[in-house]
Amino acid sequence: MSFLTPPTTSAFGERLTLHYDPGLKRNRFNQIANAIAAFFAALAVVPLFLVLIYVLIQGGRLISLQLLTQLPPAPGLTGGGIGNAILGTIIVTLIAAMIAIPVGVGGGVYLSEYARNGWFSRFVRFGNDVLAGVPSIICGVFVYSLIVATRIFFDQSYSAMAGGIALSVLMLPTVIKTTYEGLLLVPQEMRMGAYGVGASRFVTITRIALPAAFTPIATGVVLGIARAAGETAPLIFTALFSPFWPDGVFHPIATMSVLIFNFAIMPYEAQNELAWAASFVLVIMILGANLLARWISHATRS
Amino acid sequence: MAAQRYRSLKAVNPSLNAVAETRAEIRWNVHADRHQTRMRSAPSSDAFTLRRRPPQEKLIDIGFRQLTLLLAASVGIVLIGIFLTVFSGAKEAMATFGLKFLTTSAWDPVNEQYGALIAIYGTLVTAVLSLLIAVPIGLGTAIFITEDLLPRRLREVIGLLVELLAAIPSVVLGLWAIFVMEPAIRPFLSLLHRTLGWTPFFATAPQGPGTAPAILILVVMVLPIITAISRDALNQVPIELRQGAYGVGTTRWGAIFNVILPAAVSSIMGGVMLSLGRAMGETMAVTMIIGNSLNFSVSLLAPGNTIASMLANQFGEADGIQVSALMYAAVVLMILTFVVNVMAQWIVRRLSLRY
Amino acid sequence: MSSPSPSSVASDVCMSLQDVTISYGSFEAVKNVYMDLPRGKVTAFIGPSGCGKSTVLRALNRMNDLIPGCSLKGRVIFDQHDLYDKRVDPVEVRRRIGMVFQKPNPFPKSIYENIAFGARINGYRGDMDELVERSLRKAAVWDECKDKLKESGFSLSGGQQQRLCIARAIATEPEVILMDEPCSALDPISTLKIEETMHELKRSYTIMIVTHNMQQAVRVADMTAFFNAEAVEGGTGKVGYLVEFNETENIFNSPSQQSTLDYVSGRFG
Ligand SMILES: Nc1ncnc2c1ncn2[C@@H]1O[C@H](COP(=O)(O)OP(=O)(O)O)[C@@H](O)[C@H]1O
Ligand SMILES: [Mg+2]
Numbered sequence: 070m071s072f073l074t075p076p077t078t079s080a081f082g083e084r085l086t087l088h089y090d091p092g093l094k095r096n097r098f099n100q101i102a103n104a105i106a107a108f109f110a111a112l113a114v115v116p117l118f119l120v121l122i123y124v125l126i127q128g129g130r131l132i133s134l135q136l137l138t139q140l141p142p143a144p145g146l147t148g149g150g151i152g153n154a155i156l157g158t159i160i161v162t163l164i165a166a167m168i169a170i171p172v173g174v175g176g177g178v179y180l181s182e183y184a185r186n187g188w189f190s191r192f193v194r195f196g197n198d199v200l201a202g203v204p205s206i207i208c209g210v211f212v213y214s215l216i217v218a219t220r221i222f223f224d225q226s227y228s229a230m231a232g233g234i235a236l237s238v239l240m241l242p243t244v245i246k247t248t249y250e251g252l253l254l255v256p257q258e259m260r261m262g263a264y265g266v267g268a269s270r271f272v273t274i275t276r277i278a279l280p281a282a283f284t285p286i287a288t289g290v291v292l293g294i295a296r297a298a299g300e301t302a303p304l305i306f307t308a309l310f311s312p313f314w315p316d317g318v319f320h321p322i323a324t325m326s327v328l329i330f331n332f333a334i335m336p337y338e339a340q341n342e343l344a345w346a347a348s349f350v351l352v353i354m355i356l357g358a359n360l361l362a363r364w365i366s367h368a369t370r371s
Numbered sequence: 372m373a374a375q376r377y378r379s380l381k382a383v384n385p386s387l388n389a390v391a392e393t394r395a396e397i398r399w400n401v402h403a404d405r406h407q408t409r410m411r412s413a414p415s416s417d418a419f420t421l422r423r424r425p426p427q428e429k430l431i432d433i434g435f436r437q438l439t440l441l442l443a444a445s446v447g448i449v450l451i452g453i454f455l456t457v458f459s460g461a462k463e464a465m466a467t468f469g470l471k472f473l474t475t476s477a478w479d480p481v482n483e484q485y486g487a488l489i490a491i492y493g494t495l496v497t498a499v500l501s502l503l504i505a506v507p508i509g510l511g512t513a514i515f516i517t518e519d520l521l522p523r524r525l526r527e528v529i530g531l532l533v534e535l536l537a538a539i540p541s542v543v544l545g546l547w548a549i550f551v552m553e554p555a556i557r558p559f560l561s562l563l564h565r566t567l568g569w570t571p572f573f574a575t576a577p578q579g580p581g582t583a584p585a586i587l588i589l590v591v592m593v594l595p596i597i598t599a600i601s602r603d604a605l606n607q608v609p610i611e612l613r614q615g616a617y618g619v620g621t622t623r624w625g626a627i628f629n630v631i632l633p634a635a636v637s638s639i640m641g642g643v644m645l646s647l648g649r650a651m652g653e654t655m656a657v658t659m660i661i662g663n664s665l666n667f668s669v670s671l672l673a674p675g676n677t678i679a680s681m682l683a684n685q686f687g688e689a690d691g692i693q694v695s696a697l698m699y700a701a702v703v704l705m706i707l708t709f710v711v712n713v714m715a716q717w718i719v720r721r722l723s724l725r726y
Numbered sequence: 727m728s729s730p731s732p733s734s735v736a737s738d739v740c741m742s743l744q745d746v747t748i749s750y751g752s753f754e755a756v757k758n759v760y761m762d763l764p765r766g767k768v769t770a771f772i773g774p775s776g777c778g779k780s781t782v783l784r785a786l787n788r789m790n791d792l793i794p795g796c797s798l799k800g801r802v803i804f805d806q807h808d809l810y811d812k813r814v815d816p817v818e819v820r821r822r823i824g825m826v827f828q829k830p831n832p833f834p835k836s837i838y839e840n841i842a843f844g845a846r847i848n849g850y851r852g853d854m855d856e857l858v859e860r861s862l863r864k865a866a867v868w869d870e871c872k873d874k875l876k877e878s879g880f881s882l883s884g885g886q887q888q889r890l891c892i893a894r895a896i897a898t899e900p901e902v903i904l905m906d907e908p909c910s911a912l913d914p915i916s917t918l919k920i921e922e923t924m925h926e927l928k929r930s931y932t933i934m935i936v937t938h939n940m941q942q943a944v945r946v947a948d949m950t951a952f953f954n955a956e957a958v959e960g961g962t963g964k965v966g967y968l969v970e971f972n973e974t975e976n977i978f979n980s981p982s983q984q985s986t987l988d989y990v991s992g993r994f995g
Contacts, residue, residue: 087807087822089815095622096815102624103520109511110529113598116591117536120547127550175442183436184443193443195716196450202645202712203453203705204652206679210686210701211453214460238449245446269428271435299540302654302679306687326542326655333546333659341550348543359538363531523794611831614789615891619844619898620821629843634834 121352127342128349136346141312141328147339151347153314157229157322158351160315161308162298164233169240169297170290174279176241177248177286182274194249201242208238209303217307222319229315229322232308236297243296247289251282288362295358299351301326325351457705460698467692472699476667480689485696489667491703493675497582497657498650500671501589506643508590509597514627516598517605530602537595545659548588553579553660556587560672575670580662582675588656593646600642604635637719644715648708654679678704740765740902740932741786746800748781748790755781756966759800761951768924768933770943770974773953773989778966779936780828782953783904786934787823788816804902821848824900828907830887832879832894837871840879840890844898857897864926865893866919885916892923896931903927905935909942921946940990943974950977952986 090096139150176193184190212235217226255278268276279286301324309321310331325347332340332347464472468485475486512533516526560577567573577583608631616626632639662674663684678700686697743761747754756778763769771779781790788809790796802809809819833840841858850857858875862868867882867889874881879890888908895903905924909917924946927933937943943950951971955964970977970986981987 087805087809087815087818088813089818095625095817099622099624102627106511106515106520109508110515112508113512113536113594114529114532116594117532117539119551120536120539120544120591123547123551124543172442172445175439176446179436179439179443183439190443193446196446198716199709199712200446200450200453202648202652202708203450204654204679204708206652206654206682207453207457207701207705210460210682210698211456213686214456215452238453241446241449245443269432271428271432274435295538299538299542301540301542302683305683309687326540329542329546330655330659333542333549344546348546351540352543355538355540356535359535519792519794609831610792611827611829612833614792614825614827615831615833615894617789617792617817617820618787618825618827619847619894620817620824621844621847622817625847629847630833 124345124348124352128345128347128352131342131346132349136343137350140314141323141332141343142339143312144335144337144340149339149343151325151328151343151350153311154323154325154328154347155350157308157311157315157324158298158326158354161229161232161236161304161322161324162294164230165236165240165297166290166294168234168237169244169293172237173241173244173290174248174286176245177252178274178279180245180249181252182270182278197242197245200238201246204302205239205300206302208235209305209307211235212238212303212307225319227307227309227321228319229308229317230319232304232322232324235303235307236300239300239303240293240297243293244290247293248282248286251285251289252278254285255281284366288366291358291362291365295355295362298358299326299355301330305330454705457698457701461695461702463692464695464699465702468696468699472696473703478665480693483692485693485699487678487681487696487700487703489665490676490678490681490700492667493582493661494651494677494679494704494707496671497586497589497661497675497677498647501586501593501650502643502647504586505590505594505597505646509594510601510639512594512598513601513605517602518623518627530598533595533598536591537599541592541653541656542659544588544591545656548584548656548660549580552587553584556584560584564672571669572671575668575673577672580660580674581672582661583671585657585661585675585677586671588660589650589653592653592656593650596646596649597642600645601635601639604638604642605631607638608634637721641715641719644711644718648711648715651677651711652679652704652708654683658683738765739763740804742801742803743782743785744801744803746782746785746798746802748778748785748796748798750793751795753963754965755963756953756968759968761968761971763932763934764949765932766928767948768928768935768946769949769951770947771934771936771951771953772938772940772943773966773969774955775938776964776966777953777955779953780906781966783906783934783936784825786902786904787820787825789820789825791816821898822900823902823904824895824898826888826892826895826903826905826908828910830884830891830911832882832887832890835879836876837879837882837890838875840894841897844894848898850898861893861897862890864896864923865889866923866926867893885912885919888912888916889920889923892920896927900931902932902934905933907936907938910938917942940978944978947974950974952977952981952983952989954985954989 091100135148136150136152137155138152139148140153141151142149176197180190180193184193212231216222216231216234217228220226222228222230259277259281260273304324304327308324308327310327311321311323313323315322328347329344329351332344335341464485468475472486473491474488475484476488477484477486478489479485512529515521516530516533520526521529557577557579560581560583563573564576612630612634613626616630621629657677658680661676661680663676663680664674665676668675682697682701682704685693689697739762741763743759743763746759747757749755759782771783773779784790784793785798785802786804786809790798798810804819804823807814833843835843838858841861842854845854845857859868859872862871867886870882870886871890879887882890888911892905892908909920912920921942924933924935928946928948935943935946949971950973952969953966954969955966957963958965970981970983972982976982977986978990981990
């Protein structure tokens, strides 16, 4: 009743109007900062467009049935295709997935369903993060020393199998982490419900928890496969390369990524062109897988 | 994989079905086993013959647990395997060259003299400089797509594009760098050479592959990681904290610089360290554009080398002590990335704030 | 006082809401609110959950701007300005109308900096140490904080954090302080302390407070506004509206509306 006036005897500057004043220092600063952030965002998006445009134009114009189904030409010759590399990428990636998915899902199940927060699970989680950070070329060196140099598979050195194993080492941390985090999201009540009707641990995990976490796990696995399909470094001295059609999994095999690497640095135009064409196929496959992963996580949301 | 977020769990209905199915299966088992169990004993209620778990079910339970334990352990086994393999391969070179390996730059297969200075220097310089460029851009982008500067749809599209950039294989980026980027930026690099040629960093004329283009392609590669991690970190700053900042009358950027970024700083720093590890270990794009030089040059416009690209180039054809020297270089790379990655985790854990 | 008077704005009116309707997207959360909030008094907003009390409160300093899709029709008059005029700078508004939130939300800074930050951006030129102490004292948290001003704001307990946030709001010397259920996360003792603080504060500030606690409204508020929500034909959710706005005594002892009586006597909500 008596104190009707606001505190005017303050050390704050005068604040008379409520109107927006673009000339104020803070508002000018805001405008500049907005512009800088917008510029940076544009910078971040530009490379994607440039790369995509070139891959689509340079590679896309070469695509034909012949290109997708024939063998690459000998150096100096023209024509030919990348059929063996496409098939090889699929084979090597499949081998990697067939190793990494069961191992990774199993490991993730252990971490989220069985492990108490003891030293072992802490070590595995830590080791998983470290493994995820190991440079992919080191995975190649590892598998080379372990499998290629020792000729462990039927006295064969370079092989599709070795390449697949190298890629699986790369995929493993992704699958484990994805499974672990996906399972953590499954509400405890759901497991309780299953235990409550007398289900065993095994049944609860495989029939309740894993299906409930299917979406995040599938999303992560698809992304992991997509990343592995584009990897080159672990393959250059494990799967090596081959100008011929795949000859079983215990022989060297062509892959698109290694083909791009080999053919990009060759001084022949025909080979350079095949590198662009392989880039096109690879990028389409990988972006397709990424969009698929996104679709999986969207489609099941509703 | 920074870009993966699983905000919501959707499969609620399927799992409820699974509960029902499990029940149905248990009931089914009841019927299937009835004629066996009837002989054993006469339970009080005939309908539930599985009140006692059959031994094979217990076996499956235990076996499954042991199996997953083994699979989880495989991470440790692989990791230790990698360390042991690379170390044992490097032993010979370690004994021969000692620590001098790290400080000399001879790489001479003929006289069997090896030193990894060029590659170590190149690894550090390319990684650090690329981050110096990528961090402000990535952080600016992340702010741009988390704060309400644009309609939400547009922000999501930009975020998606940046994530897709991360999906492009590095060998494709390398191809693009050779045939498109390097020719396109050479005039600018020449300009740099002409204006700043008096400094040692730009002392040589650019002639194709070199350290500078390698740095730029690394920027393209780590930018999506930094953006994605910063974006997640900013999104996790609670709305209440933003409201608090606006409530005392800050402007948007006042809130960003004084409240939101400090709250997110630990995750962002962790992301930056992770990207540093990535940049140091990145192989294909770099090896295709850096020039793989065996001569030391401080100039960023001259060809250079990194440990990873040296491995990619020489490991397949090397023999004798050269293999061991390469393994020694691999050990150095592994230790560098290991330290950086562990620091990343440590930063996230130690500096993270409680809300 | 309770009769809607859209045009005339008396001199002792601090803020005036004139036919305010607030929507989230196409959903109208509160409709047609008329209110003249008196200066230098405490006004309590009461009503069942979801009737739009917080929404109205946030509209008073344009905090709803931060919520995508939230829009307001009508006029909110403060100091002869319509706050939702295009030319009005929301930052300016919030500097004069401070806010305390339901959940304590200290900044990730030291206790000292939590207070000094707001003052500094508001251009405070006086003795900062003195301001920090004065604000913390007014918010009844000085004794707990004085030995650890350099420590993080998160090192305080929940009740202390909330009082720190009140101190933070006072430190910028706004003319109005909005409080959205400031005690809902607190224990009774902290609540009591904050109520004492409010009694202290109303000598120099105008306060609007949302509360679920009717005793609290009786204890601290001079005026009380009762909101309610009703489902409407064809609507997607309940639409909130202002039922009755009057002296607190009248609201609790002789309300003019049956629903107010039901609510304050605990017969519903
Ligand atoms: N951010 C928001 N987005 C959409 N709807 C909202 C949001 N906040 C509140 N609402 C809706 O507005 C109505 C009023 O909410 P609120 O003002 O929080 O009520 P109260 O504070 O009285 O409990 C509710 O129906 C609520 O669902
Ligand atoms: Mg509320």
